[in-house]
Amino acid sequence: QVQLVESGGRLVQVGGSLRLACTASGRISIMSAMGWFRQAPGKERQFVSGIRWSDGSTYYTDSVKGRFTISRDNAKNTVYLQMNSLKPEDTAVYYCAADTWATTISKTPDNYDYWGQGTQVTVSS
Numbered sequence: 001q002v003q004l005v006e007s008g009g010r011l012v013q014v015g016g017s018l019r020l021a022c023t024a025s026g027r028i029s030i031m032s033a034m035g036w037f038r039q040a041p042g043k044e045r046q047f048v049s050g051i052r053w054s055d056g057s058t059y060y061t062d063s064v065k066g067r068f069t070i071s072r073d074n075a076k077n078t079v080y081l082q083m084n085s086l087k088p089e090d091t092a093v094y095y096c097a098a099d100t101w102a103t104t105i106s107k108t109p110d111n112y113d114y115w116g117q118g119t120q121v122t123v124s125s
Contacts, residue, residue: 002026002098002114009094009119012086016123020081022096022116033099034079036070037109038092038121045095050105051079059105063089086123093118 008020024031035050049060049070058070069082079096097112099105106112 002028002031002100004096004098004114004116006094006096006116006119009121011122011124014086014088014123014125016086017082017084018086018121020083020094020096020119020121022079022081024077024079024098028077030100031098032102033105034072035097035099035105035107035112036079036081037095037097038090039095039118040092043092045109046092047107047109048094049081050107052105057105059107061107083121086121088123088125091121091123093120095119 003025006022012018031053033052036048037045038048039045047061051058051070051072067085072079095118096116098114100113
């Protein structure tokens with residue numbers, strides 16, 4: 001079992017920055033990748049970014065490339081999502097998730113085995 005806890009979400013103005021954190025506990029060794037997803041009201045859960053645990057390779061959805069950066073701190077079992085130049089359309093509940101099987105970073109929510117509780121990010125204009 002893996003437990004994930006997100007933090008860092010809050011209200012921010014357009015153009016502002018936030019750093020989300022996701023701390024994992026439990027059987028860390030079984031994780032192959034971690035991803036950040038977001039879900040806005042009335043919309044499906046959307047992949048934002050992912051990082052492979054073994055080598056730190058990363059992947060981003062097109063809408064956040066150049067604005068968001070995913071990183072990890074192995075010593076703290078924590079993955080970060082640095083979000084810059086925030087836009088109103090970034091408003092959503094952000095979830096981190098752990099994949100215990102894949103050798104590549106999956107964009108499909110169903111491929112992730114463990115989820116955090118989510119943290120609300122609201123970008124106000």
